[in-house]
Amino acid sequence: MSLDSNDRSIAGFTMAGHALVHWFETSIPIFLVVWLAEFDVSVTLVGFVVALGYAPFGIGALPGGVLADRYGPKRLILLCLLGMSLAFVTLAAASILESIYAVAVGLLLWGVAASIYHPAGLALISTGVEERGTVFAWHGIAGNFGIALGPFVAATLLIVLEWPVVAALLAVPGFVAVAYGLSANFDATAAVADDVDAGPDEALSLPEFLANSRALFASAFAIVFVLVTFEGLYYRGVLTYLPEIMTGLPALEGLELFPTLEQYDIDPGFYVYVGLLVVGMAGQYAGGKLTDRVPAARGLAALFAVLAALALAFVPVVDRGLGALLALCGVLGFVLFAIQPFYQNAVAVYTPADSRGLSYGYTYLGEFGLGATSIAIGGFLLGEAGLATFFVALAGFALVGATLSAALALGLDRLFDRTDADSSADAKA
Known part of the structure; x- marks a missing residue:
């Protein structure tokens, strides 16, 4: 369409x-x-x-x-x-x-x-x-x-x-x-005009902010926030340390650059990393199109599981040569970015339209704020425990995300709806 x-x-x-x-x-x-x-x-x-x-x-x-x-x-x-x-x-x-x-x-x-x-x-x-x-x-x-x-x-x-x-x-x-x-020129509420009660210029006081935040975290958004945080831990850990990990890998030793580029001390691993990001464009497109066909929670569960498998496979695969490494990085780049439209859509699915900005604010606090702690975690693991342990930790992050997503797909969000209904009934009583 x-x-x-x-x-x-x-x-x-x-x-x-x-x-x-x-x-x-x-x-x-x-x-x-x-x-x-x-x-x-x-x-x-x-x-x-x-x-x-x-x-x-x-x-x-x-x-x-x-x-x-x-x-x-x-x-x-x-x-x-x-x-x-x-x-x-x-x-x-x-x-x-x-x-x-x-x-x-x-x-x-x-x-x-x-x-x-x-x-x-x-x-x-x-x-x-x-x-x-x-x-x-x-x-x-x-x-x-x-x-x-x-x-x-x-x-x-x-x-x-x-x-x-x-x-x-x-x-x-x-x-x-x-x-x-x-x-x-566009209508910023064209898709949810009937669901938005508050105009954009309505002031949000501190009590309203706290009340809206409590309402969000008393709903299924609480699960979405946690799984997005674990996606952020995986995402930031991979993108921060993969260029360094690529430097000096045996599989890349025979890969030569043009002499005009080598004089600037550009490592071949950097180009593999950029290739991963380019493949990520295809992942973003595929993930976005699939959100129209696959429920957000189900898609998240599947993609988190794939990310966990890719992390566990990284160390064995890098010893199998250049072709295997490039294939793994290509799939990793695709899936790492294909998952993003799914969690972005999950926020829209599990939150009310008139607090969508607040919802995405919390989402990216988890993604880029709390997720950035994996920089410290990853640096410690790479320095003290080695490459394999680093990727096992990344797999653990993805498995937590997969578990929470599967719980949503199986209907855990209905428990929050029931709690809200009970609270509302108590309030009326």
Whole structure:
């Protein structure tokens, strides 16, 4: 079924926003090495500065969701795009001040601005789009496009330009997207007009926020939140450490790069990793289309099970040569991103329309905030226990997600409905 004009308008707007969030996000590590040399500071200090940008990215999702419900998702997405672009202009100006602390300010501004996007963007799709699964698919593909393209563009430009110029150039697409968004015209509640009681400008007081939060976590959303957190633990652990794991693998030793690329010390494993991200675009599309045909909980249970199997298979497979490694990484990239439209759709299935921004705020607090703890867990396991233990831990995360998803598929959510009904009856009595 083709998208109507409202669906197409929302799809274009949110795809641009999603691509740019990850365009900026994945370009930041490319600058890290340059900042070490530019400011002559320790790795510890630069790592702390970079963490200032990434920490609000997850933590700020919850207030971002609250603001999306209060002011409307379009305003929040425009604010996000403008804020991220201005943050990278601030980074460029840091070279004039010759201060790593000015870089810290720019990254902090980026993290705060970027945290708004996911709850606002997904809330907009879930309430404004009729063909939700299809748009979730294209939205995910756009995110993967930004993930893969951001570091490539940054690294390529740094070959011929100074880093402040590169930072400023990376901000240009953000400003273009703001101009596009201002001209975009769509109905943000077209898909749920009859279900939305509160207007976007209705203030959400602290007691209302607490009441809405309690209502969410007294429903099946509590299970969705936990399983999304475990997906985040798997996702962040894989994407953080896979490039390092790929470096020096015996299966990649015979893989040669073009001489013009080798002089920049680019490891072949990096290209395998980027290939995984590119395959993820197909996974996003397939997952999004399947959400229109497969119940969210059932699809999540199956995909979590596959992720667990892939984690357990990684160490044995890497010893079987280049072909086996590439095949495993291709399947991993496909499934790792195919699962995302399913949990995004699960949030829409198990939450009321008028608190969708809050719901996605909590979702991405779990995905990017709590999920980021796997960076510390993974670093410890790789350093102290070895590669096999690291992947066993990832498999454990996926199995928890599979178990919770299977419980939802078997009707566990009906227990919450019964509890709500009993509570309502007690209140009336």
